[in-house]
Amino acid sequence: MKNISKYEAINFLNNRDAIFLDVRSYSEFEYGHIPNAISIPIDELNEKIDLLEPYKNENIVIYCSSGSRSFTASSFLSRNGFRYIYNLTGGISPLQNYLVR
Template structure:
C-alpha cells in the first residue's frame, strides 16, 4: 500500500496510457464500424468491386493514394454525400493516414444509410507498409 501512495501519479499515468492504446479498437467496436486489414481490403476491392474513399486532406491525398480512390476530406463528408449515393449498397473501404479519421467517416456513412462500410485498419500507412501500390 505504501508503494501505491508514493507512486499514485505513475499508476494513473500507466492506466491512462493503457487506455489510450486500446481506445482506437474500442471506438470501432462501440460505433459498430467494421475494420478490415490490407489483405481484406484488397479482397473487397478485387472480388466485391469495393469503392475506396480517402478522407485525408488534399495535400495528403496528392502525396499518394490507393488507385481509383474517391477523395472527400472527412470534414466535408457530411455535406458531400451526393456523389456517393449510388454506392449505398456497395462495399466502401474508407482510409485516412492511420485509421482514426476514417473511423469517424465510417460513422457518418453508416448514419446516412450506407450498409457495407469498412475502415482500413492502420490507414494508408498500413497499406504502404504492406508494400501495396499508391498513385500520385
C-alpha cells in the same frame, strides 16, 4: 460498419469489389492514394455525402493515415444509411506498394 485489416483491403482492391474513399486532406491524397479512390476530406463529408449516394448499397472501404478519421467517416456513413462500410484500421501506410502518386 466493419473494421478490416490491410489484407482484407488488399482483397477488395485485387477483386475490384469495393469503392475506396480517402478521407484525408487533398494534399495527402495527391501525395499518394489507392487507384481510382474517391477523395472527400473528412471535414467536407457532411456537405458532399450526395456524391456517394450512387454507392449506398456497394462495398465502401474508407481509409486515412491512421484509421481515426476513417473510423469517424465510417460511423457517419453507417448512420446515414450506407450498408457496406469497411474501415481500414491502422490507415493507409501498410498499403504503400499499392498507391499511385
